[in-house]
Amino acid sequence: MSKHIRIEKSKQLKEKPDWNALGFGRNFTDHMFVMDYTEGKGWHDPRIIPYAPLSLDPATMVLHYGQAIFEGLKAYKAMDGRILLFRPGSNMERINVSNQRMCIPQIDTDFAVEAVKTLVKLEEEWIPKAEGTSLYIRPFIISTDPFLGVRPSLTYKFIIILCPVGAYYPEGLNPVKIYVENKYVRAVKGGVGFSKTPCNYAASLKAQMEANEKGYTQVLWLDGIERKYIEEVGTSNVFFKIGDEVITPALEGTILKGITRDSAIRLLKSWGINVIERRISIDEVFKAHYSGKLAEAFATGTAAVISPIGELNRNGNIITINDFEIGGLSSRLYETITGIQSGQLEDVMNWTVQI
Ligand SMILES: *Cc1c(COP(=O)(O)O)cnc(C)c1O
Numbered sequence: 001m002s003k004h005i006r007i008e009k010s011k012q013l014k015e016k017p018d019w020n021a022l023g024f025g026r027n028f029t030d031h032m033f034v035m036d037y038t039e040g041k042g043w044h045d046p047r048i049i050p051y052a053p054l055s056l057d058p059a060t061m062v063l064h065y066g067q068a069i070f071e072g073l074k075a076y077k078a079m080d081g082r083i084l085l086f087r088p089g090s091n092m093e094r095i096n097v098s099n100q101r102m103c104i105p106q107i108d109t110d111f112a113v114e115a116v117k118t119l120v121k122l123e124e125e126w127i128p129k130a131e132g133t134s135l136y137i138r139p140f141i142i143s144t145d146p147f148l149g150v151r152p153s154l155t156y157k158f159i160i161i162l163c164p165v166g167a168y169y170p171e172g173l174n175p176v177k178i179y180v181e182n183k184y185v186r187a188v189k190g191g192v193g194f195s196k197t198p199c200n201y202a203a204s205l206k207a208q209m210e211a212n213e214k215g216y217t218q219v220l221w222l223d224g225i226e227r228k229y230i231e232e233v234g235t236s237n238v239f240f241k242i243g244d245e246v247i248t249p250a251l252e253g254t255i256l257k258g259i260t261r262d263s264a265i266r267l268l269k270s271w272g273i274n275v276i277e278r279r280i281s282i283d284e285v286f287k288a289h290y291s292g293k294l295a296e297a298f299a300t301g302t303a304a305v306i307s308p309i310g311e312l313n314r315n316g317n318i319i320t321i322n323d324f325e326i327g328g329l330s331s332r333l334y335e336t337i338t339g340i341q342s343g344q345l346e347d348v349m350n351w352t353v354q355i
Contacts (some may be wrong), residue, residue, distance in 0.1 A: 134168025
């Protein structure tokens with residue numbers, strides 16, 4: 001693989017967005033990273049070029065059969081001006097886990113981190129500075145053969161785009177209402193649930209839409225076979241504090257190995273809290289609530305970091321968790337992780353990478 005990233009600067013820079021109304025995923029920076037793969041030649045021609053629409057043959061495989069993967073991570077501007085990435089190597093390793101399942105060729109993870117660093121450095125002025133804001137980084141790979149036969153593509157594009165994003169909780173951390181999904185399922189063992197691939201998202205939209213119509217933010221997914229064991233919340237991992245223990249579903253091939261999940265587990269353990277990765281049923285959570293032992297529930301993911309869960313609705317049985325208040329662990333995890341990410345707290349875990 002050629003390691004030299006060619007840079008072609010945009011001749012016309014865009015106007016910067018309104019920093020106070022960024023939202024999520026709407027504004028994109030001036031440049032993007034692109035690298036091609038061709039069978040026999042490998043990954044080649046890494047380049048940073050002006051951000052622009054892609055021109056694709058209508059027969060391009062990804063448009064028909066969805067052979068693709070993606071990632072999401074963030075860059076932060078610290079108060080002292082440093083640019084910090086949060087565990088970028090873990091995202092790139094996860095790309096290869098996803099690639100392996102989706103028959104996409106492996107990438108060089110160190111080089112992919114270098115590509116992110118080079119692009120983010122070039123787009124430094126696009127990193128918002130206000131509390132809670134960041135530059136969202138979206139690497140993705142698409143299959144590009146113009147061919148309608150069903151087989152893995154022989155050509156791919158690895159692309160990285162960037163967008164400044166606003167604070168997820170402009171008014172501070174907020175508990176959310178979650179609908180326990182009893183009709184649709186997200187993944188089954190042997191499927192692609194552990195892979196960050198667009199088809200998992202396409203498959204989840206219907207459930208999310210129906211939950212939204214009922215007034216719920218997201219769904220809590222149960223296992224695809226017995227509809228009994230808890231998997232994830234929307235596109236986040238989930239934790240329950242029951243008595244003195246914090247329980248999160250084990251990684252058994254159907255859920256995503258979240259980097260925020262892993263960070264939360266490590267921090268909780270470092271605080272002397274008993275964290276257990278195991279199967280946990282929805283019955284167990286409801287029973288724990290009725291016996292007064294369910295102290296707290298929260299979801300973890302890059303976008304929101306921590307989402308406290310204030311309510312669960314299972315077939316009309318509604319429980320309110322922690323009086324719809326933000327739990328102690330939720331807020332401590334949120335403050336600690338965002339503090340490390342933005343360089344305000346000491347990075348005792350060695351998670352940040354400075355550009
Ligand atoms: C991305 C994602 C997560 C969260 O992973 P993080 O690395 O913490 O951002 C959880 N579940 C699904 C299905 C995801 O796609």
